[in-house]
Amino acid sequence: MTERRVVITGMEVLAPGGVGTKNFWSLLSEGRTATRRITFFDPSPFRSKVAAEIDFDPYEHGLGPQEIRRMDRAAQLAVVAARGAVADSGIELTELDPYRVGVTVGSAVGATMGLDQEYRVVSDGGRLDLVDHTYAPPHLYSHLVPSSFAAEVAWAVGAEGPTAVVSTGCTSGIDSVGHAIELIREGSADVMVAGSSDAPISPITMACFDAIKATTPRHDAPECASRPFDGTRNGFVLGEGAAIFVLEELQSAKRRRAHIYAEIAGYATRSNAYHMTGLRPDGAEMAEAITVALDEARMNVESIDYINAHGSGTKQNDRHETAAFKKSLGEHAYRTPVSSIKSMVGHSLGAIGSIEIAASALAMEYNVVPPTANLHTPDPECDLDYVPLTARSQRTDAVLTVGSGFGGFQSAMVLARPERSAA
Structure with a gap:
């Protein structure tokens, strides 16, 4: 089939x-x-x-x-x-x-x-x-x-x-x-x-x-x-x-010759079974979700052009995510732009994951990576490319978007141009 x-x-x-x-x-x-x-x-x-x-x-x-x-x-x-x-x-x-x-x-x-x-x-x-x-x-x-x-x-x-x-x-x-x-x-x-x-x-x-x-x-x-x-x-x-x-x-x-924004090529969710609000500092469970989503999409880490982060603005979450990106993407994490749109539209709890999927699809549509607003003084422990203040024009064929929730929920989704993903 x-x-x-x-x-x-x-x-x-x-x-x-x-x-x-x-x-x-x-x-x-x-x-x-x-x-x-x-x-x-x-x-x-x-x-x-x-x-x-x-x-x-x-x-x-x-x-x-x-x-x-x-x-x-x-x-x-x-x-x-x-x-x-x-x-x-x-x-x-x-x-x-x-x-x-x-x-x-x-x-x-x-x-x-x-x-x-x-x-x-x-x-x-x-x-x-x-x-x-x-x-x-x-x-x-x-x-x-x-x-x-x-x-x-x-x-x-x-x-x-x-x-x-x-x-x-x-x-x-x-x-x-x-x-x-x-x-x-x-x-x-x-x-x-x-x-x-x-x-x-x-x-x-x-x-x-x-x-x-x-x-x-x-x-x-x-x-x-x-x-x-x-x-x-x-x-x-x-x-x-x-x-x-x-x-x-x-x-x-x-x-029906529909306009296609993106293919949802991969998805995975995991839980840390650890703490209602706490996160393990190594980001292992989010990294696992990212790896499984990439496997489902049949894509390697180098295929990801942009990461739409959860980026809530809490010290614990931002460091946890940064660790997860490094653990799952390796050296490619340092070459990949990352940004949080919560800096502009806040955190709408259960809604934000879908809003961030939309932002990811539109980043592909327009080949523009949205910025992380208000990022003037980077946290030394968050040492990736977080696209501070200003959007960046960039060819974007595949996007990783992630979410992190109280209760230990960690989810990842890979969006890609249909011609880019595996048949």
């Missing part, structure tokens, strides 16, 4: 700094940042007061009053992104067998904003020990169960095939796409609408990360707060966003 190769033929990105894929790429290629003081609520009681928010109006993007009332903000972002990805792909889903079209959506924290807001209502601002359920809207249950995200996207695009939510913390955005490509490869689906969404900028989320001091307390210049690989970094900047893709089998895409 001939192996089914999976390609990206449509995408839409909703990210801080500009809604839509075009605006997203403009921000990255120009090295601009979208981090600012939180506006969604009063952040003054919190240790970290900055975030990367999206200026998103659901009405402007075609959602009706009932959809807006029913869906949490993260679900709204997912649905708008899914509709945009399908339109971008040019595929006519209504002409396909709906049982052969599936959906996977990644999310780390589900309907955090909706649950936070509704709890304030049913508890009368926290004054009631026993909440008053009569004030709860009928759609509150859909905020509780993250599976509602996948259901909403499936309804929006008319998909009746395999449908799932993947929630593996901060690797959810890679893992949801990884799950989708396996469904196509094994023949369970012909087309997958896949990606991730998270909208976690709420008081409860800020309190959670404040408790473990994972987010930055740098408030004086919010636009410079996210500093991956910089010696002065002191935590990540929380963000929000969504990226959804249309994935299909390569030959099918060619037959």
Whole structure:
């Protein structure tokens, strides 16, 4: 049986700094940042007061009053992104067998904003020990169960095939796409609408990360707060966003003369079974995921032209990643540009992996490596080429993108031009 190769033929990105894929790429290629003081609520009681928010109006993007009332903000972002990805792909889903079209959506924290807001209502601002359920809207249950995200996207695009939510913390955005490509490869689906969404900028989320001091307390210049690989970094900047893709089998895409952004040539995920938030300094489990993803893609380390790093901006993570790249790629790691787009769009938890897949595909599309913003004082222990401050023009045929999440999750994905990867 001939192996089914999976390609990206449509995408839409909703990210801080500009809604839509075009605006997203403009921000990255120009090295601009979208981090600012939180506006969604009063952040003054919190240790970290900055975030990367999206200026998103659901009405402007075609959602009706009932959809807006029913869906949490993260679900709204997912649905708008899914509709945009399908339109971008040019595929006519209504002409396909709906049982052969599936959906996977990644999310780390589900309907955090909706649950936070509704709890304030049913508890009368926290004054009631026993909440008053009569004030709860009928759609509150859909905020509780993250599976509602996948259901909403499936309804929006008319998909009746395999449908799932993947929630593996901060690797959810890679893992949801990884799950989708396996469904196509094994023949369970012909087309997958896949990606991730998270909208976690709420008081409860800020309190959670404040408790473990994972987010930055740098408030004086919010636009410079996210500093991956910089010696002065002191935590990540929380963000929000969504990226959804249309994935299909390569030959099918060619037959309909679809625009192909990239082939997803290899994917792997591993866990360190070590610590909820701690990382082994040698990066062994991430290195293992990278090696397996390259093996699946039938590519050697010298094929990688660019690494889209997790690059959260915590000292532990950035050093762990650097070690993993050296362990898996050897000397080639020193010759390969690496950058973190979290320096510009923050860390949107479960969504960021898909957003970074989009950035990787666009780096290939335009032969431009996005920069690591705010990198002025490199950490001596992070001694690779992190493309500081300014984007770099470079022929890019294959990209490695990685993710690292609380719980020890480590995922890697290889994107390549179809003609570059093995048949």
